Amino acid sequence: MSSPEAPRTRPAAPEEPDDTGDMGDAGGTGDLGDMGDTGDTAEGPAPSPTAAKPPPRKVSWQKLTFVPALLVAMLLATWLWFQQADLDAVSENALSGGQVSKALWQHVELTVISTFFVLVIAIPLGILLTRRAFRKATPVAMALANMGQAAPAIGLLALLVIWLGIGRKAALIGMIAYAVLPVLSNTIAGLKANDPTLLEAARGIGMSPMGVLTRVELPLAVPLILAGVRTALVLNVGTATLAVFGGGGGLGVLITAGITNQRMPVLVLGSVLTVALALLVDWLASLAEVLLRPRGLQT
Amino acid sequence: MNFWEYLGNRHQQLLTDALQHASAVFQCMVVATLLGVLIGVATYRSEWAGNFATLTTSGILTIPSLAMIGLLIPIVGLGVPPTVITLTLYGLLPIVRNAIVGLRGVDPTLVDAARGIGMSRPTQLLRVELPLAWPPILTGIRVSTQMLMGIAAIAAYASGPGLGNVIFRGLASLGSANALNQVLAGTLGIIVLALLFDAAYVLIGRLTIPRGIRVR
Numbered sequence: 001m002s003s004p005e006a007p008r009t010r011p012a013a014p015e016e017p018d019d020t021g022d023m024g025d026a027g028g029t030g031d032l033g034d035m036g037d038t039g040d041t042a043e044g045p046a047p048s049p050t051a052a053k054p055p056p057r058k059v060s061w062q063k064l065t066f067v068p069a070l071l072v073a074m075l076l077a078t079w080l081w082f083q084q085a086d087l088d089a090v091s092e093n094a095l096s097g098g099q100v101s102k103a104l105w106q107h108v109e110l111t112v113i114s115t116f117f118v119l120v121i122a123i124p125l126g127i128l129l130t131r132r133a134f135r136k137a138t139p140v141a142m143a144l145a146n147m148g149q150a151a152p153a154i155g156l157l158a159l160l161v162i163w164l165g166i167g168r169k170a171a172l173i174g175m176i177a178y179a180v181l182p183v184l185s186n187t188i189a190g191l192k193a194n195d196p197t198l199l200e201a202a203r204g205i206g207m208s209p210m211g212v213l214t215r216v217e218l219p220l221a222v223p224l225i226l227a228g229v230r231t232a233l234v235l236n237v238g239t240a241t242l243a244v245f246g247g248g249g250g251l252g253v254l255i256t257a258g259i260t261n262q263r264m265p266v267l268v269l270g271s272v273l274t275v276a277l278a279l280l281v282d283w284l285a286s287l288a289e290v291l292l293r294p295r296g297l298q299t
Numbered sequence: 300m301n302f303w304e305y306l307g308n309r310h311q312q313l314l315t316d317a318l319q320h321a322s323a324v325f326q327c328m329v330v331a332t333l334l335g336v337l338i339g340v341a342t343y344r345s346e347w348a349g350n351f352a353t354l355t356t357s358g359i360l361t362i363p364s365l366a367m368i369g370l371l372i373p374i375v376g377l378g379v380p381p382t383v384i385t386l387t388l389y390g391l392l393p394i395v396r397n398a399i400v401g402l403r404g405v406d407p408t409l410v411d412a413a414r415g416i417g418m419s420r421p422t423q424l425l426r427v428e429l430p431l432a433w434p435p436i437l438t439g440i441r442v443s444t445q446m447l448m449g450i451a452a453i454a455a456y457a458s459g460p461g462l463g464n465v466i467f468r469g470l471a472s473l474g475s476a477n478a479l480n481q482v483l484a485g486t487l488g489i490i491v492l493a494l495l496f497d498a499a500y501v502l503i504g505r506l507t508i509p510r511g512i513r514v515r
Contacts, residue, residue: 150493152449154463155486158470162479238363242453245470255369259457264373271369275362282361 067283071276078272082265091263095254104273106249110168110240111233111281114175118232122180123225126187127213138188145181153178153239161246171248175239182235183228190224191217219294226292230285237278251277305480313465317488320461324447324496327383331390332440338391339398339436340424349399356392364389364450368457382451382459389450390443397439401432430509437508441500448493452485462488 087095129138157174164170194217202216218225244252251274258267306313342348359367364385371381405428413427455463462485469481 147490147494150445150448150490150497152452152463152466152486152489154449154452155466155482155489158466158482159479159486161470162473162482166473234361238365241363241365245467252365255365256456258369259372259377267369268373271366274366275370278361278363278366279358 063286067279071279074272074276078269082269085265087265088263090261091265095266095269100254100269100273103249103251103253103270104277107237107240107251107274107277110172110175110243110248110250111236111277114172114179114236114240115229115232117172117176118179118183118236119229121176122183122228122232123187125180126184126191127218129184129188130191138192142185142188145185148177148181154242154245157239157242157246166247168243168246168248171240171243171246171250174246175236175243178239179232179235182231183225186224186228186231187221190221190228193224194220220297223289223293223297226285226289230282230289233281233285234278237274237281241274302480302483305477306484309484313462313484313488316460316462316465316485317492320448320451320463320489321492321496323382323386323460324444324451324492327386327447328390328440328444331387331443332394332436334387335391335394335439336398336429336436338395339402340429343399343402349403353396353399356395359388360392364453365456368454372457377458379459381457382454385454386447386451390447393439393442393446394436395439397435398432401435402428404435405431431512434504434508434512437500437504441497444496444500445493448489448496452489462492 128134129141153174156178157171160170160174160177164173198216198220199212202212207215240248240250241252241255243250244256251270254266254270255274258264258270338352342352367385367388368381371384375381375384409427409431410423413423418426451459451461452463452466455461455467465481465485465488469478469485472478472481
């Protein structure tokens with residue numbers, strides 16, 4: 001498994017500062033790959049001149065305005081199109097009575113709740129797995145995480161629906177299970193990539209293991225953990241569209257209603273709203289990534 | 300009917316679905332690889348174009364696959380076309396990104412040396428740069444394939460081919476005796492396919508990565 005992963009070092013390295021580069025080879029998993037990509041979406045404009053000089057960590061105005069402008073344009077176009085589209089009874093039925101805002105709200109709720117639980121589960125587990133006592137279990141956990149990632153989200157969700165019955169709980173558990181793995185591997189990779197000499201130094205000045213963890217290791221791993229959070233959010237917005245198959249509601253309701261009833265306005269509205277939400281969440285997470293990074297790491 | 304009886308009874312249908320799933324993913328991966336490497340080759344020399352290509356493709360990846368399929372249906376209809384377009388688009392990103400990064404990571408002195416011994420620009424690209432950038436590109440292909448396996452399952456909702464149909468059939472008949480068998484068969488089938496593809500890529504890596512740059 002490890003030999004073909006190794007070249008990953010190179011792809012990951014030039015995009016982001018040092019610690020992330022090391023990360024790529026430590027984790028080297030499929031989802032880490034995805035993570036990196038989503039990571040690019042926002043960081044793209046900033047690190048373009050990286051090669052020559054260190055990237056400015058300030059939020060540039062292009063980054064601040066581009067995505068919102070795109071979203072406004074997209075929503076405006078959809079709205080204008082709806083003004084002149086004639087809706088028949090079936091479409092009216094699917095869209096009236098606040099159903100659209102209800103679906104949108106459910107979608108946001110599903111995303112927020114599942115992301116919260118993903119973080120609560122994955123980050124402590126990642127910390128635990130990198131402690132000395134459990135370090136032997138790390139490769140096993142990573143291999144399991146890799147295997148799990150091969151499972152299709154829809155299959156996982158369907159199995160949970162059969163097991164737990166139809167409803168929101170099954171959908172949420174499916175979403176959480178699906179997003180825990182990337183965040184877990186990011187956390188483990190982030191903690192492992194820390195320079196051992198720094199930890200040695202921290203121990204040398206008499207810090208307790210707890211102090212080393214909270215004052216040195218975790219702050220250093222923040223960029224990677226934040227990247228994991230962003231991955232989880234984006235993944236969850238995506239899997240929340242599948243919640244409809246488990247009776248969990250969300251914008252998937254509009255999409256599936258549009259497909260099964262052959263009503264394009266319903267389908268397009270559901271899809272456009274989902275896309276807008278995904279881009280918005282990714283944009284917010286990218287801002288958070290820049291703003292929450294510890295000062296010392298802002299090269 | 301337990302799971303093994305179900306498999307025994309329906310193996311013909313399941314094998315057809317699995318074959319269609321694998322062939323859809325494989326064909327889209329071939330297209331995505333060709334396109335991705337072409338985009339990479341076309342853009343890696345310019346800072347701006349390379350970043351633009353990476354940014355656009357990663358923007359596509361942010362879009363949930365069901366929404367992407369939903370946006371494509373009004374344009375191209377149901378069935379195979381939206382499936383193929385979606386799979387190819389999602390497959391592009393890791394390949395484009397790794398191709399650009401891999402090509403940029405090639406030691407410039409090597410390219411210089413190639414020019415020095417009289418290689419033309421296309422020959423430099425084909426004989427020196429692409430072979431050196433091949434390991435990261437292959438990693439990108441592996442990542443893409445794993446992702447496409449899951450997305451292909453979702454595409455079945457838009458009447459696409461493959462094992463996703465088995466899962467959705469199970470979901471549609473919740474409560475019936477066969478629902479669990481169907482969902483389980485579809486899910487496990489996709490996992491097995493993903494692992495088989497992964498093994499194939501390891502083999503391809505052994506055979507195609509030039510001896511001189513193998514890690515071990």
